[in-house]
Amino acid sequence: xxxxxxxxxxxxxxxxxxxxxxxxxxxxxxxxxxxxxxxxxxxxxxxxxxxxxxxxxxxxxxxxxxxxxxxxxxxxxxxxxxxxxxxxxxxxxxxxxxxxxxxxxxxxxxxxxxxxxxxxxxxxxxxxxxxxxxxxxxxxxxxxxxxxxxxxxxxxxxxxxxxxxxxxxxxxxxxxxxxxxxxxxxxxxxxxxxxxxxxxxxxxxxxxxxxxxxxxxxxxxxxxxxxxxxxxxxxxxxxxxxxxxxxxxxxxxxxxxxxxxxxxxxxxxxxxxxxxxxxxxxx
Amino acid sequence: xxxxxxxxxxxxxxxxxxxxxxxxxxxxxxxxxxxxxxxxxxxxxxxxxxxxxxxxxxxxxxxxxxxxxxxxxxxxxxxxxxxxxxxxxxxxxxxxxxxxxxxxxxxxxxxxxxxxxxxxxxxxxxxxxxxxxxxxxxxxxxxxxxxxxxxxxxxxxxxxxxxxxxxxxxxxxxxxxxxxxxxxxxxxxxxxxxxxxxxxxxxxxxxxxxxxxxxxxxxxxxxxxxxxxxxxxxxxxxxxxxxxxxxxxxxxxxxxxxxxxxxxxxxxxxxxxxxxxxxxxxxxxxxxxxx
Numbered sequence: 341x342x343x344x345x346x347x348x349x350x351x352x353x354x355x356x357x358x359x360x361x362x363x364x365x366x367x368x369x370x371x372x373x374x375x376x377x378x379x380x381x382x383x384x385x386x387x388x389x390x391x392x393x394x395x396x397x398x399x400x401x402x403x404x405x406x407x408x409x410x411x412x413x414x415x416x417x418x419x420x421x422x423x424x425x426x427x428x429x430x431x432x433x434x435x436x437x438x439x440x441x442x443x444x445x446x447x448x449x450x451x452x453x454x455x456x457x458x459x460x461x462x463x464x465x466x467x468x469x470x471x472x473x474x475x476x477x478x479x480x481x482x483x484x485x486x487x488x489x490x491x492x493x494x495x496x497x498x499x500x501x502x503x504x505x506x507x508x509x510x511x512x513x514x515x516x517x518x519x520x521x522x523x524x525x526x527x528x529x530x531x532x533x534x535x536x537x538x539x540x541x542x543x544x545x546x547x548x549x550x551x552x553x554x555x556x557x558x559x560x561x562x563x564x565x566x567x568x569x570x571x572x573x574x575x576x577x578x579x580x581x582x583x584x585x586x587x588x589x590x591x592x593x594x595x596x597x598x599x600x601x602x603x604x605x606x607x608x609x610x611x612x613x614x615x616x617x618x619x620x621x622x623x
Numbered sequence: 624x625x626x627x628x629x630x631x632x633x634x635x636x637x638x639x640x641x642x643x644x645x646x647x648x649x650x651x652x653x654x655x656x657x658x659x660x661x662x663x664x665x666x667x668x669x670x671x672x673x674x675x676x677x678x679x680x681x682x683x684x685x686x687x688x689x690x691x692x693x694x695x696x697x698x699x700x701x702x703x704x705x706x707x708x709x710x711x712x713x714x715x716x717x718x719x720x721x722x723x724x725x726x727x728x729x730x731x732x733x734x735x736x737x738x739x740x741x742x743x744x745x746x747x748x749x750x751x752x753x754x755x756x757x758x759x760x761x762x763x764x765x766x767x768x769x770x771x772x773x774x775x776x777x778x779x780x781x782x783x784x785x786x787x788x789x790x791x792x793x794x795x796x797x798x799x800x801x802x803x804x805x806x807x808x809x810x811x812x813x814x815x816x817x818x819x820x821x822x823x824x825x826x827x828x829x830x831x832x833x834x835x836x837x838x839x840x841x842x843x844x845x846x847x848x849x850x851x852x853x854x855x856x857x858x859x860x861x862x863x864x865x866x867x868x869x870x871x872x873x874x875x876x877x878x879x880x881x882x883x884x885x886x887x888x889x890x891x892x893x894x895x896x897x898x899x900x901x902x903x904x905x906x907x908x909x910x911x912x913x914x
Contacts, residue, residue: 346810347808347809347810350810351716351720351810353712354712354713354715354716354720355716355720357708357709357712357713357716358712358713358716358717358721358729358733360709361709361713361733361736361780361784362729362732362733364777365732365733365735365736365739368739368743368744368747369739371747371750371751372743372746372747419640419643422636422637422640422641423637423640423641423643423644425637426637426638426640426641427641430634430637430638431641439645440641440642440644440645442901442904443644443645443647443648444644445900445904446648446897446900446901447644447647447648448900449831449834449896449897449899449900450651450838450893450896450897451834451837451838451839451840451865451892451893451896452838452840453838453840453865453868453869453889453892454651454655454838454889454892454893454896455651456868456869456872457654457655457658457868457872457885457886457889458650458651458654458655460872461654461655461657461658461886462650462654465658465877466654482647482651485643485644485647486644489644513626513627513630514630514634515629515630515633515634536738539738540738542740543738543739543740543741543742543743544740545740545741545742545840545841546840546841546865546869549869549872549873550869550872550873572740572742572743572841573742575742575743575746576742576745576746576841576845579745579746579749579750579845580749580844580845589750592746593750596743596746596747599740599742599743600739600740600743603738603739603740603743604735604738604739606738607735607738611731
């Protein structure tokens with residue numbers, strides 16, 4: 341009897357721990373939704389900020405974040421997928437493959453602020469691109485490359501071997517097989533990884549702080565060598581750097597909510613994509 | 624013949640593309656060292672071991688990074704102290720105790736926490752947690768290492784839970800069945816069989832979580848108060864290495880001693896993250912082999 345009792349007790353303790361974490365996540369999201377919803381309206385979303393963010397909207401920051409996301413994905417996705425194809429379809433066990441894997445996992449573990457320093461050293465100063473959208477996109481692209489490689493490789497490996505064998509047996513070359521019998525079936529998994537990477541890029545602050553983000557720039561970028569505002573940095577500025585942080589609090593909550601919706605929306609899209617493609621192809 | 628030629632070309636170009644991540648890693652090391660190394664000549668590496676961080680001073684600048692290192696260590700230690708019980712506890716719950724439907728909901732929910740941007744968590748900390756810490760403990764300010772540790776724990780828990788859960792789940796069923804068949808209770812089986820069998824995976828999870836915590840910047844910068852003092856008391860303001868780089872890089876002159884000192888901090892962060900990552904991969908590798 342006492343054995344059952346202590347078992348129950350421990351189970352409850354673990355259940356409590358887990359649900360406490362769930363509760364905290366829910367609390368954060370609800371707090372931001374609750375207090376941010378009031379600030380959001382058409383003017384807030386689509387107009388320029390005025391008086392260093394105390395009035396007006398966050399339109400340039402939204403545009404900036406979208407530009408950074410698009411740019412970094414365009415740069416990283418082709419390279420990530422190509423690496424994944426190599427690793428999953430061509431690579432043999434050996435030193436070369438092992439080095440690529442070590443490099444990828446190292447890259448995944450580099451702190452974001454170090455990516456910022458790297459971007460500053462390489463793109464901003466050495467390549468003389470300055471604090472610009474190109475520098476920011478390139479830095480972010482390096483940062484999400486491992487995420488894209490890992491998720492694409494998983495997607496490729498999930499395609500059953502028999503599909504490849506069937507195609508090869510009919511006389512198709514290796515690349516023809518990959519192109520027509522492997523890639524189409526792994527696109528769902530790749531998209532899922534891509535969408536998760538988008539969510540991550542949209543929320544990153546430290547790397548763009550050093551390579552692109554403008555403190556306050558109430559206009560649209562003129563070229564890809566211009567600076568832009570970005571949502572996460574704008575939130576940081578409103579929360580801590582603004583001379584009157586109490587007065588801009590509603591704006592800060594609004595910005596936090598837009599950012600949160602963007603990121604969680606991406607996460608949700610990823611889940612839906614995964615379910616959709618899982619239903620479509622069942623092995 | 625043309626066909627094989629094309630195939631060869633495709634394979635070669637994919638192979639070259641695959642080297643990109645190696646190239647980036649090498650570039651990261653080169654460009655961070657390149658900007659940091661002149662510091663060793665002037666003012667000299669000894670300067671880094673001073674106990675005062677005062678990079679901008681009318682009298683004499685001092686680039687002692689010791690307060691920043693202790694700040695990072697203190698915040699990381701506090702965060703890990705909370706992360707390990709909560710992260711591993713919920714991993715055990717999700718994989719061993721929870722009903723299947725419960726697991727399907729819990730795991731994505733906790734992983735969602737990993738998706739919340741650190742600046743949003745920092746903002747939440749600043750608005751809700753900091754005033755709470757201040758009033759609960761009767762402090763002059765809530766901007767303390769303790770607040771930072773709490774937020775960082777929140778950011779490390781999903782990493783630790785997710786990887787530990789995978790490790791626990793890949794423990795062969797036969798181990799558990801054998802233990803149950805010998806008359807051990809379920810809790811004893813978890814404690815003496817499942818958890819020890821997954822221990823290397825759990826260790827790796829904790830290391831990766833610690834790597835994430837050390838490198839975290841925005842949340843820490845927003846809630847720890849950024850006072851560069853040497854302390855091991857959680858209810859004081861501290862300044863971490865990451866926050867120093869992020870806060871000061873915007874204001875330094877390129878090529879100045881201060882600028883180089885910040886890159887030196889970058890090397891330390893890179894080395895710490897690299898070390899933890901390699902160690903975690905080693906542990907994971909052993910665990911995969913044992914499977």
